[in-house]
Amino acid sequence: MDFRFTEEEKAFRKEVRDFIEEVFQEVLPSDWLGVDPGPEEETREEVYPLAVEVWRRLGAKGWIGLGWPKEHGGGGDLAKDWILKEELIYQGVPGMDPAVVQGDLILQFGTEEQKSRFIPAIARGEVKYAIGMSEPNVGSDMFALQLKAVEEADCYVLNGQKIWNTGIHQADWCVVYARTDPNAPKKHLGISIFIIDPKSPGITIRQITQMTGLGAFCEVFYDDVRVPKDNLLGEKNKGKDVSMHAFAIERTYGLVILHNARRYFDQLVQYCKETYTNGQPLAKDPVIRNRLAEMAIEIEVGCNMGERINWMTSQNMLTVLPSCQNKIYGARVAQSVASLGMQILGPYGQLDEKSKWAQLGGRMRHMYLSSRAWSLAGGTSEMSRNIIAGRFGLGLPS
Ligand SMILES: Cc1cc2nc3c(=O)[nH]c(=O)nc-3n(C[C@H](O)[C@H](O)[C@H](O)COP(=O)(O)OP(=O)(O)OC[C@H]3O[C@@H](n4cnc5c(N)ncnc54)[C@H](O)[C@@H]3O)c2cc1C
Known part of the structure; x- marks a missing residue:
């Protein structure tokens, strides 16, 4: 290595x-x-x-x-x-x-016609994509999804609901996971994937306000939405293969989370160097020094785990296990950086960017709230632990 x-x-x-x-x-x-x-x-x-x-x-x-x-x-x-x-x-x-991720899926599973129709616009940075997987009763257990797609002569007709579709109200396309065979013997066998124009007739999008105050998540309602057959990604009822590929990409977010946390952490360190209490810089406080040093170790460990995964990927090695480990670890580190930041900033930490008294632009408050999502998005930490405990890792019976 x-x-x-x-x-x-x-x-x-x-x-x-x-x-x-x-x-x-x-x-x-x-x-x-x-x-x-x-x-x-x-x-x-x-x-x-x-x-x-x-x-x-x-x-x-x-x-x-x-x-x-x-x-x-x-x-x-x-x-x-x-x-x-x-x-x-x-x-x-x-x-x-995430258009890059959806581009990966199109390159992997799309027809030649789909590749030439969708990929160049992504590569030119002209289009945005969203992901339509989750439903009100379907998250971790993704293969239980209920959004119905019925095949007709020239199209599929979609009915049902999705939720937590980030940024779909701003997207040009959404990769949507739907049930095409409700009678399949196993639930993962009746799923198909579609590339859908979110502005199609019959689609209603409602933004949901998150605890960060942002409105990125959306509920999406499908009411007799007609999707051309050409927009089926991969084979009908074989959507599981596309899904597994998408999950694999999302599992690699550990390093994304860590490099983002690194920025917040470095800004916090700078704040401690520049901020004085009782005539002393915060950076001279032994407790703060100790906590920052501990945090620096954790970030370094996480980034090294991530670099190893990148190296393994370049060698075509299976990375399910270390990716799960690093995503859990990265989420935990990001949440710890935010907690430490809030402790160091004290009451200032609660102020958002609109307050003239906010420190670090109110970003630590945002990080404290937004980092909660890292242990959920792209597969929860509990689900990742299940994978580590199971056949890819400890071999424990499920
Ligand atoms: C920031 C963010 C962005 C997102 N963006 C999108 C998006 O663009 N498109 C989209 O479709 N979805 C998106 N999601 C939704 C995301 O995929 C789901 O939140 C996730 O899959 C978990 O599903 P859920 O919220 O329904 O929780 P549930 O699956 O209901 O889980 C609830 C709790 O139970 C635990 N749990 C569930 N099953 C098990 C089990 N078998 N063993 C142990 N514990 C279990 C979970 O770990 C969790 O703690 C996003 C989520 C977040 C946080």
């Missing part, structure tokens, strides 16, 4: 940093403290146009889908893809979009 970067990769990191510097100069406001990766904070009115512009600039650089195979117009370079993500996430640059 070798974690060292090649000269070419180091040069690429420099190029990415130059790009980010340019984005800071030309796109982002001067007091920018960063946003969490993903579409949630893009629902902020002031962030959305910035994210769209960054996404477009990434497309113009040819950096969207850097990890995609070369034969599909990607960069074919997983290491560079991770360098790019790491830098963007750490700097809190908006525009990290």
Whole structure:
């Protein structure tokens, strides 16, 4: 195992940093403290146009889908893809979009016609995608989903409801999981996946306010929605294969969570250096020093776990187990960074960005609330522990 970067990769990191510097100069406001990766904070009115512009600039650089195979117009370079993500996430640059993930699915399971119809627009940074998996009674037990898709002569007709579909109200497309065979002998056998235009007639979208105050989550109601047959992704009733691939990608979010937490942590360290109580910088307080040092270890451990997973991926090794471990660990570390930040900021921590007394732009308060989601999104920590306990890990009977 070798974690060292090649000269070419180091040069690429420099190029990415130059790009980010340019984005800071030309796109982002001067007091920018960063946003969490993903579409949630893009629902902020002031962030959305910035994210769209960054996404477009990434497309113009040819950096969207850097990890995609070369034969599909990607960069074919997983290491560079991770360098790019790491830098963007750490700097809190908006525009990290799940379209890349949905692009992965289209490349893996789509027809040639679908690849040429959907992939170029993703690669140019022109379109946004959402994910339509969860339902009011279906989350961890995804294969129990109930949204019905009935085949007709020229289309499928969808009826039912989805929930927690992040950013679908701003998306151009949504990859939706539906039941096409209600009589299948096993529930995972009757599922199919569709690429759906969220503006189709019969779709009603209602935003839900989250505890962060954002309205990124949506309830989506399907009432006789007609989806062309050409938009079926993968084979009918074989949606399980697509789902397993999607779960595998979501499991790798551990490192995403950690690089994001690293930014909040470094801002906190800086705050401790610059903030004085009783004539002494906070950074001289032995308890604070101790807690920060402990936190630094945990972040380092998590990032090293993530780098190992990237290396294993590059060697075509199975990463289910370490990915589950790192996602659980990353969520825990992110939540600990936020808790520590709130303790150090004291009552200031409760103030949001609108208060003139807010410290660190009110971001630690946001992190404290938003980091709760990391142990749920993309598969809960309990479900990941089940995987670790089961056949991929400890071999315990289920
Ligand atoms: C930030 C965020 C973004 C999201 N974005 C999307 C999106 O874009 N599209 C989408 O479709 N969904 C999205 N989701 C929903 C997400 O996929 C679900 O929240 C997740 O799958 C868990 O499902 P649930 O909320 O229904 O909880 P449930 O599955 O009902 O679980 C409730 C609790 O019971 C535990 N539990 C359940 N089953 C077991 C078991 N077998 N063993 C042990 N414990 C168990 C869980 O761990 C959890 O603690 C998002 C969620 C979050 C937090």
